[in-house]
Amino acid sequence: MAESQQEPARPAPEGPRGPGWVLIGFRGSGKTTVGRALAERLGVPFVDTDEQIVRRAGRSIREIFADSGESAFRELERAMIAELNPSPAKIIAVGGGAIEDRRNVARLRKLGRIIWLDAPAAVLTARIAADPETETTRPSLTGLSPADEVATVLLRRRPLYAQACDLRVDATSDTPAVIVEVILKAFPPASA
């Protein structure tokens, strides 16, 4: 069985959800690509919190990590998520580590239904290596080799993604267009 199928996501605790769609998942899971496609399909705004952080800081994520450390980046990330407004309904993609802070998860639930784009470690490692964005947006989190970092950090985060999400989508091989339809079948705009 594929690694991404070993752990079916348990439903996140009941509670009010905002009207939007929030994409979570590891680096390389396709949050930005799927988020843009979903926003285009629905004609709603798309917000990528990493892009907002970079714009506000006037520095790349790699520079923020290098100059001020990961904890400074996490503070910027927390502040950015806290500022987002549920209305109007929108698509929000957050960095892969955002769910490590429970406050972020609670706030994301108020913005929308949370969708976890899941894929096996080997797939994520290959996509991260192939993505030109990696150089500026994905500084090392551990000092380990890329493959070891994905394996180690994903092991820690998988239960957090599973707990945070309302829907887990296998993003291993389907195109963004197919993933968009899977998401909309589960959470059509009218269900907001």
Ligand code: S3P
């Ligand atoms: C991070 C993922 C990155 C970015 C930062 C930290 C992480 O976002 O927020 O480099 O901790 O996994 P993506 O998941 O969009 O690559």
